[in-house]
Amino acid sequence: MEKVKIGIIICDRYRTCAGGKCFRSLRNREGAFSIYKDMDVEVVGFTTCGGCPGGNIECAPEEMKKNGAQVIHLATGFVVGYPPCPYISYFKDYFEKRFGLKVVVGTHPIPQKYYEMHKRLGTWDSPEWDEIIKPILCDEETRRAYD
Numbered sequence: 001m002e003k004v005k006i007g008i009i010i011c012d013r014y015r016t017c018a019g020g021k022c023f024r025s026l027r028n029r030e031g032a033f034s035i036y037k038d039m040d041v042e043v044v045g046f047t048t049c050g051g052c053p054g055g056n057i058e059c060a061p062e063e064m065k066k067n068g069a070q071v072i073h074l075a076t077g078f079v080v081g082y083p084p085c086p087y088i089s090y091f092k093d094y095f096e097k098r099f100g101l102k103v104v105v106g107t108h109p110i111p112q113k114y115y116e117m118h119k120r121l122g123t124w125d126s127p128e129w130d131e132i133i134k135p136i137l138c139d140e141e142t143r144r145a146y147d
């Protein structure tokens, strides 16, 4: 079975998160991890961005790459926080151009309570956001399982 090594970076506002939803969705191949359905996945790094504007962003991917990371996931918290991280596109571009790493925005499915609030706020009402949230939107039943 083909194997992929990944690193996960979370938004620092969730710095005490133990990664429960990320690791559950990885195990179940849900949300952004559904792309690895028929693959073996090893997590070779897990850290926070370091706090706005991303003090850990400059070097963390390099450490992960040294451990074999091929893909960096920016955790779903980047997208669902109030407000979402304003630097998502910049970080993605930087990781790709500086380290040659593939970047996926998202980890676990969007929890339903965040989905409903952001719908009310109109946070994701743009074609750009449509693209960003696509892999972690999932169906309502799945979103509710991650509340």
Ligand code: SF4
Residues within 6 Å of the ligand: 010, 011, 012, 013, 049, 050, 051, 052, 053, 054, 078, 084, 085, 086, 087
């Ligand atoms: S909003 Fe962005 S830069 Fe700020 S702590 Fe979260 S991920 Fe880091």
